[in-house]
Each structure stands twice: as structure tokens, then as C-alpha cells.
Amino acid sequence: xxxxxxxxxxxxxxxxxxxxxxxxxxxxxxxxxxxxxxxxxxxxxxxxxxxxxxxxxxxxxxxxxxxxxxxxxxxxxxxxxxxxxxxxxxxxxxxxxxxx
Amino acid sequence: xxxxxxxxxxxxxxxxxxxxxxxxxxxxxxxxxxxxxxxxxxxxxxxxxxxxxxxxxxxxxxxxxxxxxxxxxxxxxxxxxxxxxxxxxxxxxxxxxxxxxxxxxxxxxxxxxxxxxxxxxxxxxxxxxxxxxxxxxxxxxxxxxxxxxxxxxxxxxxxxxxxxxxxxxxx
Numbered sequence: 534x535x536x537x538x539x540x541x542x543x544x545x546x547x548x549x550x551x552x553x554x555x556x557x558x559x560x561x562x563x564x565x566x567x568x569x570x571x572x573x574x575x576x577x578x579x580x581x582x583x584x585x586x587x588x589x590x591x592x593x594x595x596x597x598x599x600x601x602x603x604x605x606x607x608x609x610x611x612x613x614x615x616x617x618x619x620x621x622x623x624x625x626x627x628x629x630x631x632x633x
Numbered sequence: 634x635x636x637x638x639x640x641x642x643x644x645x646x647x648x649x650x651x652x653x654x655x656x657x658x659x660x661x662x663x664x665x666x667x668x669x670x671x672x673x674x675x676x677x678x679x680x681x682x683x684x685x686x687x688x689x690x691x692x693x694x695x696x697x698x699x700x701x702x703x704x705x706x707x708x709x710x711x712x713x714x715x716x717x718x719x720x721x722x723x724x725x726x727x728x729x730x731x732x733x734x735x736x737x738x739x740x741x742x743x744x745x746x747x748x749x750x751x752x753x754x755x756x757x758x759x760x761x762x763x764x765x766x767x768x769x770x771x772x773x774x775x776x777x778x779x780x781x782x783x784x785x786x787x788x789x790x791x792x793x794x795x796x797x798x799x800x801x802x803x804x
Contacts, residue, residue: 534679534681534779534780535777535778535779535780536739536758536777536778536779536780537775537776537777538739538740538741538756538758538767538769538775538776538777538778539741539756539774539775540741540742540743540744540754540756540769540772540773540774540775540776541741541743541744541773542743542744542745542746542747542773543743543747544747544748545747545748553773557773557774557775560775561775561777564775564777566775566777567679568678568679568780570709570711570739570741571711571741572711572712572713572741572742572743572756573687573688573711573712573713573742573743574713574743575711578713578743578747578748578750578752579747579748579749580748580749580750581748581749582665582666584748585666601635602635602639602640602641603639605635605636605637605638605639606637606638606639609637610637611634611635611636611637611678611679612634612635613634613635613676613683613685613709613711614635615687615709615711615712615741616647616687616711618667621668628666628667628668631644631645631646631647632644632645632646632647632674632685632686632687632709632711633634633635633641633643633644
């Protein structure tokens with residue numbers, strides 16, 4: 534099986550990161566990769582709790598997860614998202630770091 | 634893990650939080666912002682068992698041994714590794730996990746300057762014997778490797794230490 538590893542330079546804007554991540558996944562699929570893996574915190578690298586609370590979402594509303602699921606189906610590839618920073622529904626909005 | 638139809642087939646929450654002080658200027662308290670998971674997770678794609686871990690988990694070999702003994706043939710270590718620890722420990726830790734378990738180890742990584750921190754890059758792929766298959770170095774892009782399940786069997790046949798647990802009393 535041909536596998537692809539993405540190396541990213543994610544910033545603190547999930548929408549901008551998603552554009553760049555999508556382009557590299559499409560490149561990897563076009564090169565024949567059947568299994569494509571992305572790094573930790575693919576959607577947002579930020580050390581600011583305030584910024585995280587501003588731009589992150591709960592799993593059901595996360596644009597990165599939604600888009601990459603669609604992309605996997607469109608390209609017919611297996612994806613491993615190295616992790617997504619997501620809010621929980623807990624009162625303090627605690628952030629899990631989930632691997633999908 | 635997302636399959637070819639877009640279904641989420643496995644999910645894992647990072648167990649070990651990166652709470653370290655590398656210097657007076659560089660320290661991390663991941664547990665203040667993130668909730669740790671408590672379960673080891675195996676995913677499966679196209680006949681391969683995939684052990685799911687994240688970054689700082691790589692320093693806890695018992696997790697990888699448990700995944701290998703649970704059936705993992707490929708171990709994932711997606712990361713955003715700090716530069717100081719990356720230079721000192723990254724390749725050694727990942728190679729050790731591959732050698733100990735007889736698994737492929739795939740570690741896609743963040744690289745470069747981010748808001749408030751810097752990461753090491755060097756996305757790494759190792760075969761089950763511990764050979765480096767690819768090291769992306771610095772920059773942004775994609776590296777490719779071939780996964781051959783027979784290489785897992787071959788490495789484990791030569792050195793089956795991953796299955797040689799012996800009970801012992803504590804010190």
C-alpha cells in the first residue's frame with residue numbers, strides 16, 4: 534500500500550489551514566497514495582486559549598472534519614487526521630485533541 | 634480514521650499530556666487546555682491494523698507494546714514536536730518504537746514557525762526493522778512510502794521480542 538505523510542505549517546486560522554491541507558491531500562491522492570496521514574493539530578496550532586476558544590468548534594460543527602470526510606469519499610482514499618483541536622460541550626469548553 | 638467512503642471508523646484522544654519545562658522561556662502545560670484520553674485504539678484499513686497515538690505518547694513505550702500485542706502492524710505518531718526535543722530525541726524515540734514492536738512507524742509532523750511556538754518537522758517513516766524510509770526534513774509537502782505487511786512478519790520472525798513478556802517483581 535502506498536502511504537503519504539503530510540508535513541504542514543498550520544497557523545491559528547482553521548479555514549486557511551484547511552485550504553492548504555486539502556491541496557496536499559489531493560496531490561497525494563493524485564500520486565497514488567491510498568493512505569494519507571496528517572500531523573497533530575492539523576486544523577489549528579495556537580498557544581492562546583482565547584484564540585482557541587474563538588476559532589475552534591465542537592466535533593459536529595468542525596469545518597476540517599466535515600471537509601476531509603467529504604474529500605476522502607471523493608478521492609476514494611483512507612485518511613488519518615493526525616489530530617483536531619476541538620471544543621467539548623463541557624461547561625468550560627475543554628479542548629480534547631482527537632485523532633480521526 | 635476515515636475510510637474511503639468518508640466514514641469515521643476509529644477515533645483516539647491523546648493519553649499523555651505534554652506538561653514540560655524545556656527552559657525558562659519554553660514550557661508547555663497541555664493539560665490546562667486539553668482533556669486526555671484513557672483508551673488505546675486500533676483502527677483498520679485495507680487489511681492493516683493501525684495503532685493510533687499522538688506526539689508526546691511516543692515517550693511511553695508500554696502504550697506501543699500494548700498496541701502491537703493487540704494486533705497493530707503500523708503505529709501512527711502524528712506530531713507537533715518542539716525543536717529542542719526534536720533535535721535531541723525525535724528520531725531515536727521513533728526508531729525505538731519501531732524496533733521494539735516490529736511495526737511500521739509513521740510520524741507526519743508540523744514544521745516551522747507558528748503563532749507562539751516553533752516545531753521541528755522531519756516527518757519520519759520507519760520500517761519494522763527500524764530503518765528510516767523517509768525523513769522530510771524542513772518545509773511543507775508530502776513524502777511517500779510503501780507499506781508491506783510481509784516486512785512486519787519478517788522483522789518479528791527475526792527478533793520476536795515484542796511478544797516475549799516475562800512477569801517480574803518490582804524493584
